Amino acid sequence: MCWLVNGGSLKIVSCQRGTHNCDADTLPETRVWGSKEKTPPCCSATAPLRIELHWGCGKSSWENALGSAFTYDGEGRAVTASGGLGSGTYTYDGNGLRVEKVAGSTTTVYIFSGSKVIAEYAGGAAPSSPTREYIYAGGALLARIDSSGTNYYHQDHLSNRMVTNSSGSVVAEMGHFPFGESWYNTTNDKLYFTTYEYDSESGNHYAMARYHVSRLGRLSSPDPIAGSTADPQSLNRYSYSINDPANVTDPSGASTGCNTAEKQPTDKSQQASGGGPSEPDDSDTDTEGGDADADPPPQSGCVSHVNPFGSGSDGVGLDGSDITDLSGGLSGLLGSGAWVGNVTTTGVNTGSGLVPQVVEYNQQWSTWTNGPRGPSTTSGSDQQWAVLWLPAVGGLLTPSDSGPGGNGPGNHNPQRTSTMGPLQPQPNIPWYKNPCILGALGKGAFSAGIDAIGLIPEAGGIARIIGHQAGYVGVVADKVGSNIVKAVEHSTGTTQGLAGLSDTSPAGLASTGLTVAGFIPGAGQIVSIASIGVDIAKTAKAIGKCH
Amino acid sequence: MPLANDIKNEAKAAQKMRLPWWGVLCGIIGSTLSAWLFDHFGRLDLALPTLISIGTLGFAIAIKWKLRGHVWFWITMTAIVAFHVPLILFVPWTTKWVPAPLLVPFCIADLIVILAIVSIVEKFVESPKPSEG
Numbered sequence: 001m002c003w004l005v006n007g008g009s010l011k012i013v014s015c016q017r018g019t020h021n022c023d024a025d026t027l028p029e030t031r032v033w034g035s036k037e038k039t040p041p042c043c044s045a046t047a048p049l050r051i052e053l054h055w056g057c058g059k060s061s062w063e064n065a066l067g068s069a070f071t072y073d074g075e076g077r078a079v080t081a082s083g084g085l086g087s088g089t090y091t092y093d094g095n096g097l098r099v100e101k102v103a104g105s106t107t108t109v110y111i112f113s114g115s116k117v118i119a120e121y122a123g124g125a126a127p128s129s130p131t132r133e134y135i136y137a138g139g140a141l142l143a144r145i146d147s148s149g150t151n152y153y154h155q156d157h158l159s160n161r162m163v164t165n166s167s168g169s170v171v172a173e174m175g176h177f178p179f180g181e182s183w184y185n186t187t188n189d190k191l192y193f194t195t196y197e198y199d200s201e202s203g204n205h206y207a208m209a210r211y212h213v214s215r216l217g218r219l220s221s222p223d224p225i226a227g228s229t230a231d232p233q234s235l236n237r238y239s240y241s242i243n244d245p246a247n248v249t250d251p252s253g254a255s256t257g258c259n260t261a262e263k264q265p266t267d268k269s270q271q272a273s274g275g276g277p278s279e280p281d282d283s284d285t286d287t288e289g290g291d292a293d294a295d296p297p298p299q300s301g302c303v304s305h306v307n308p309f310g311s312g313s314d315g316v317g318l319d320g321s322d323i324t325d326l327s328g329g330l331s332g333l334l335g336s337g338a339w340v341g342n343v344t345t346t347g348v349n350t351g352s353g354l355v356p357q358v359v360e361y362n363q364q365w366s367t368w369t370n371g372p373r374g375p376s377t378t379s380g381s382d383q384q385w386a387v388l389w390l391p392a393v394g395g396l397l398t399p400s401d402s403g404p405g406g407n408g409p410g411n412h413n414p415q416r417t418s419t420m421g422p423l424q425p426q427p428n429i430p431w432y433k434n435p436c437i438l439g440a441l442g443k444g445a446f447s448a449g450i451d452a453i454g455l456i457p458e459a460g461g462i463a464r465i466i467g468h469q470a471g472y473v474g475v476v477a478d479k480v481g482s483n484i485v486k487a488v489e490h491s492t493g494t495t496q497g498l499a500g501l502s503d504t505s506p507a508g509l510a511s512t513g514l515t516v517a518g519f520i521p522g523a524g525q526i527v528s529i530a531s532i533g534v535d536i537a538k539t540a541k542a543i544g545k546c547h
Numbered sequence: 548m549p550l551a552n553d554i555k556n557e558a559k560a561a562q563k564m565r566l567p568w569w570g571v572l573c574g575i576i577g578s579t580l581s582a583w584l585f586d587h588f589g590r591l592d593l594a595l596p597t598l599i600s601i602g603t604l605g606f607a608i609a610i611k612w613k614l615r616g617h618v619w620f621w622i623t624m625t626a627i628v629a630f631h632v633p634l635i636l637f638v639p640w641t642t643k644w645v646p647a648p649l650l651v652p653f654c655i656a657d658l659i660v661i662l663a664i665v666s667i668v669e670k671f672v673e674s675p676k677p678s679e680g
Contacts, residue, residue: 451647455571522564523654524647526602529571531647533578534594537586538644 070211070220078211078220081202088201096209103201115208115252117197139251141191158249159194163187178245180205180214194249207253212240224254436546444539451535454528553666554659561610561658574602592642593635595650600631603654607661614669623668627661 070078077096081088091100097115100123101108107123108131119130132146141153141160151171154162163172174192175183182192190198196205196212204220205212211220218238227234233242241248431437566574578598585594604627614620 447644454647454651520558520561520655520658522561522566522606523603523658524651525566525571526574526606527599527650527654528647529566529574530578530595530598530602531645531650532575533580533598534582534591535644536575536579537582537594538591540583541586 072221076221076224081199081204081211083202085203086201088199098206098208101199103199141195153191158246160189160191163189177214179217179240180212180245195251207250209253212253217243217245219253434546437543440539440542440546444535444542447538448532448535451528451531454524454531554662557610557662557666558659561606564606564609592640595645596635596638596640599650599654600635600657603657603661604628604631607658607665610662611665614665617672619668619672620665623665627664 069082071080073079075096077090077092079090081090086104089102090098093099093112097110097112099110099112101110102123109121109123109125110117111119111121111130116136117134118136119133121127121129122131125131132144134141135143135145140155143150143152144163145151148165150166152164152166153160154164159176160174162170162174165171172185172187172189174185174189176185176193177183180193180196182198185192188200190200192198193205193212193214196207198205199211202211203213203215205214207219209224212218213220218240222237227237229235233239236243241250581598582591582594585591585597604624607627608615608624611620
């Protein structure tokens with residue numbers, strides 16, 4: 001999956017204020033995704049912005065720094081993990097549960113009840129002195145007891161989102177990106193992604209049977225449960241929650257049995273369990289009132305949840321056409337601006353494998369800083385970016401705004417913390433009716449048609465006719481050119497051609513170039529062949545980007 | 548100006564050279580695949596200058612084909628190729644479409660420079676020795 005992750009970048013590529021082009025003053029400015037952004041001085045008043053987002057699957061230096069390597073025992077259990085963040089050693093019991101973790105000089109011993117951790121001890125601690133204890137209500141984590149007292153966890157359909165103390169005050173808030181990358185986590189709580197524990201020494205999540213590598217959007221080792229050809233999705237034994245992390249969780253890490261093709265009885269009681277873990281064989285599926293016929297729930301260890309954005313306004317799933325809908329739905333965040341569409345740039349490479357895309361947002365900067373970034377927080381230079389809907393990746397993306405306003409109590413908008421499922425295909429539109437394809441073909445045909453002029457041996461004459469609009473004849477072609485040239489230009493003289501060649505204005509240079517084009521026909525053929533080849537490649541690329 | 552006359556004669560010879568239709572077809576197919584490769588590696592901007600440079604060098608070699616038996620000729624062409632590499636890499640070429648007829652003068656200029664260099668080297672290397680005079 002390709003999501004904009006930390007390490008991507010955001011770049012303002014143009015900015016207009018009145019008739020003054022601000023680009024030369026302050027732009028382009030590139031900011032690393034997730035960093036705080038200060039208002040470009042030129043754009044602080046009434047400037048619509050055009051921003052360029054870089055994203056992709058390529059590894060950034062940030063990702064490389066987090067990369068970890070596992071070693072496994074004979075039963076396929078990871079016993080060590082090492083990487084840029086540190087290293088850890090893990091020990092398992094006979095049921096495959098991780099009962100001890102050694103990270104650096106810290107040893108943690110886990111006590112399980114069934115598949116749930118109920119206590120943690122520091123290495124060598126007395127039985128009466130646990131580091132922390134956990135209390136569950138059904139399958140959901142209810143509270144944690146540690147040296148700070150009793151803290152209560154509150155979940156949504158995926159993960160723990162908030163922690164309150166015994167006084168009812170919020171002491172922590174957590175949010176994450178679709179595949180578990182931390183979005184905000186005010187207290188660095190290790191239980192922020194579904195029911196998994198975050199291992200800070202490796203950057204991975206302990207998913208019981210396996211480890212979840214959130215930066216890769218997949219699990220580190222194959223599912224111990226084999227897939228089935230009846231459900232091709234299950235044959236990918238590395239995928240996390242059938243690649244539907246917005247709707248499905250995988251508490252056991254052994255749930256490739258999430259079979260979307262087979263219908264299972266629904267269990268609405270699971271809806272209340274939130275991010276709580278469940279046994280792999282609980283059949284704890286849930287459609288949250290969804291239409292079971294239209295959206296078969298997964299089976300086995302997967303927990304299904306409804307995509308909060310439904311299936312888009314046109315009933316074919318979320319896609320680019322839903323930009324307007326989302327803009328309306330997010331009016332509280334986006335202010336009064338309007339999306340003006342998205343434009344894809346061509347052929348630019350950032351050097352790190354990231355693919356630049358351009359999304360235009362017709363919003364005045366002054367409005368933006370007070371609206372789309374969420375509730376007003378700070379003023380001055382420390383501003384936050386807007387929530388952006390990126391149809392190409394099918395997700396709502398937002399930078400890390402760990403400031404108090406963006407995520408403070410009462411400011412939680414479920415849309416900001418939610419993510420989309422995979423894009424659904426567009427309705428079948430014949431290619432010859434697809435305006436995107438037709439536009440690309442038309443543009444390509446025009447380019448190739450002009451470029452093909454040079455293939456004709458007498459192109460010098462044709463080119464001169466095109467260039468003749470500037471009034472020049474061209475001495476070279478007049479002397480050595482073809483009969484066409486002579487016929488067309490017979491009445492004019494060499495003097496005029498010489499005058500044309502001395503003209504260094506753009507029109508004169510163009511005319512001269514077109515005139516000289518007839519000098520050596522072979523050279524014209526070479527350039528035309530190369531240009532047509534590039535035209536075809538560009539056209540194919542443009543068509544490939546059409547939905 | 549013997550050098551100018553040489554280039555003029557070579558240009559006249561070059562005017563008679565044409566690619567056959569199958570050569571054009573193969574060239575377009577090859578250029579398309581090459582452009583796709585450049586795009587795959589994220590440097591589509593280098594596709595056109597590289598292809599034109601290759602074509603121009605090939606054209607120059609074809610014009611000077613009678614010198615193929617001389618080692619100095621190939622050494623000279625290798626040096627010219629090496630000169631083109633930084634030209635391709637470090638000039639900020641654009642990915643925007645530029646009509647081919649406008650690019651032809653650059654190709655011709657490049658071709659003439661190549662022919663001139665080869666002619667100069669030829670004069671230098673093949674100059675009659677005093678004892679032969």
